[in-house]
Amino acid sequence: MAVSVLGKNKQPLMPCSEKRARLLLERGRAVVVNLTPFVIRLRDRCLSDCALQPTLLGIDPGSKETGLALMRLEENATDEQAPATRHVLCLFQLVHRGFQIRQALEQRAGFRRRRRSKNLRYRQPRFDNRTRKKGWLPPSLQHRVDTTMARVDKLCRWAPVTHLSMELVRFDLQKMENPEISGVEYQQGTLLGYEVREYLLEKWGRECTYCGTGDTPLEIEHVVAKSRDGSSRVSNLTVACHDCNQAK
Incomplete structure (x- = not known):
């Protein structure tokens, strides 16, 4: 490094x-x-x-960790329209404390709730005189912004950063399943008019997906188990009898 x-x-x-x-x-x-x-x-x-070269600071934000990369940009001598080659100089990993902050806030709320639940008639009310400023974020989220900005500011003081790049990852899961979806169809999802259990029973014919039996109580089961990072989306759910569910 x-x-x-x-x-x-x-x-x-x-x-x-x-x-x-x-x-x-x-x-x-x-x-x-x-x-x-x-x-x-x-x-x-x-x-x-000294002679300076253009440098790029790349930011990959995350909920638990944020990655930072300082790169040197080298222009292509043969083709001016080709993108510049990036040479990594330093890599950094910023660990966020969002979960710890949330736990501390919940603990503080418990202490305040206990103190304010006492019969103190002289105590002024505290529930109707609190306002939030425009653009307010929960402390656990504001912490991510503040720590990332502070680290970027320090790196810009220690390195001649000329460019900044941030990765913005946005997935449209419904678009991935149905490329033709648009407009109000986003609100009319798979479960329109159904509850989850009723939808699965209708989808699988009110029978166990594995053995085909239908005269026994059926349970909602994950195709890819949650222990293997399976999601709880409807596409990953099915119905199975108790024996098949336990055998899997």
Whole structure:
């Protein structure tokens, strides 16, 4: 992994290799600025003495972890219209604390509920004088935004970032199953007019999917088990008798 380098005026320069950073430190030409990630500052060079290359900071957001990648962009010398080649310099993994924040908020709510449930007639009400600002997010979600922005801001101070790229992943599951779906059809799904159990019974003819028996109570069963990351979508559900369900 490359080491971030700052000039003597604390301006970001192009990252260098770990070996070069070690030699600069041994020769007294650099000092350590940060340990994680490792950042050094040169004592004898500034931004005007160095040549910079375009760099890209890629962001892959997630609910539990966010991935960050610092890449150097190299233009194609033979074809100007071809996309630039990306050389990875550093990789980072940002772990979010959304679940811990949610647990802490639930614990705090329990303490407050206990305190406010006491018969304290002098205590002012607290349920009707709270307003939320426009754009409010739950603390567990706001934490993701704040920590990601803080980390990006630090990386931009330690590296000469010229481009930012964020991956936006959006899946239209209904479009994947029916490419012709549009308009109100999104609201008229598979379960229109049915409950889940009744729909499955109608779909499988009120018989066990595996043995075909119909004179016994039927249970809702996952085709791909939840222990194997099977979903609870209707397409992954079926009906089976108790013996077949347990045998599977």
